[in-house]
Amino acid sequence: MQVKNVDFLLTFKCPAKCQHCSYKSGPDRVGFIRPKESSGYLKGLTKMHPLQSVWVHGGEPFLYFNSLEYIIKEARNLDIPRLGVITNSFWAKNDVFAKKKLEKLKKVGLTVLTFSSDFFHQEFIPLKYVKNALKAATALGFEKIYVDSYFVDNVSADNYFNQITKKNLEILGDIEGVEFHRFPMSVEGRGTDLTEYLNLMAEIPTGNCPVPFWIEGHLQNPATIEIDCEGNVTLCPGICIGNTKIQSLTKILQDYDVDKHPILSIVSKEGPIGLIKLANEQGFQKNQRFVNECHLCYELRKSVQLLYPYSLAPEYCY
Numbered sequence: 001m002q003v004k005n006v007d008f009l010l011t012f013k014c015p016a017k018c019q020h021c022s023y024k025s026g027p028d029r030v031g032f033i034r035p036k037e038s039s040g041y042l043k044g045l046t047k048m049h050p051l052q053s054v055w056v057h058g059g060e061p062f063l064y065f066n067s068l069e070y071i072i073k074e075a076r077n078l079d080i081p082r083l084g085v086i087t088n089s090f091w092a093k094n095d096v097f098a099k100k101k102l103e104k105l106k107k108v109g110l111t112v113l114t115f116s117s118d119f120f121h122q123e124f125i126p127l128k129y130v131k132n133a134l135k136a137a138t139a140l141g142f143e144k145i146y147v148d149s150y151f152v153d154n155v156s157a158d159n160y161f162n163q164i165t166k167k168n169l170e171i172l173g174d175i176e177g178v179e180f181h182r183f184p185m186s187v188e189g190r191g192t193d194l195t196e197y198l199n200l201m202a203e204i205p206t207g208n209c210p211v212p213f214w215i216e217g218h219l220q221n222p223a224t225i226e227i228d229c230e231g232n233v234t235l236c237p238g239i240c241i242g243n244t245k246i247q248s249l250t251k252i253l254q255d256y257d258v259d260k261h262p263i264l265s266i267v268s269k270e271g272p273i274g275l276i277k278l279a280n281e282q283g284f285q286k287n288q289r290f291v292n293e294c295h296l297c298y299e300l301r302k303s304v305q306l307l308y309p310y311s312l313a314p315e316y317c318y
């Protein structure tokens with residue numbers, strides 16, 4: 001496997017507890033990636049892989065600011081060109097705080113910032129904080145500044161959640177130098193509790209795995225990996241190819257073979273529907289309806305998670 005991008009899920013702890021969160025992050029979660037661990041990962045990776053980007057997210061990475069700062073600094077010292085962070089802006093309580101935090105990150109080499117803003121995040125984080133953070137970021141001048149918003153069902157669906165999100169985005173307004181991205185929410189993790197607001201398919205979905213866009217390729221040779229604070233190396237949320245507490249990252253990547261992975265071998269050949277035989281043996285409820293292939297994939301994996309604790313991790317996703 002030739003890795004080009006690594007995402008650090010620095011922590012699953014978060015001051016928010018968004019209803020759509022794939023990782024079920026929240027204030028009650030514990031743990032974070034320590035500087036020494038991240039340094040080991042980055043040094044090991046850059047010896048064998050042409051790393052182009054490092055992103056830090058979670059959970060909320062600004063909760064462990066020293067570790068976040070350390071990762072960016074270390075990645076800059078290793079000449080990795082694109083260094084980004086995704087945040088909900090909980091720390092930008094006023095202009096002074098916002099500027100102080102972002103100045104520090106700019107100084108150590110941060111190039112890209114993504115701010116999350118939608119109905120879900122603004123249930124916990126005042127929109128004013130996002131405004132403060134955007135103001136500081138644009139004044140300091142990063143290579144790219146994004147606002148990512150997640151919509152319920154699809155980006156043009158007219159429902160209560162999306163109306164609030166659209167209104168908030170109008171309040172933020174068009175800001176020079178900021179790109180706004182709108183995505184439909186994924187139906188996995190905590191998001192599966194929102195199915196009553198989603199369009200469900202009449203028939204069980206039988207299509208192929210769409211492969212997450214961030215993987216930049218295919219499941220045989222993915223270009224992006226995520227490493228979380230429990231040591232799990234994941235491709236899609238909840239699908240794990242190894243754990244760094246058990247095996248070195250180098251060995252995990254060297255040994256990766258999609259055809260040997262108990263879940264991905266099936267999903268890549270037959271699509272998520274291929275998992276139904278395994279799930280049926282565990283009493284999977286056949287009368288459920290689904291939004292799409294990924295929703296089906298998640299529910300089938302959830303029903304067999306206990307049988308594959310190393311391949312279907314982190315456990316908390318389920």
Ligand code: SF4
Nearest residue numbers: 209211212236294297
């Ligand atoms: S959730 Fe399953 S079907 Fe969807 S992209 Fe991930 S592995 Fe593929």
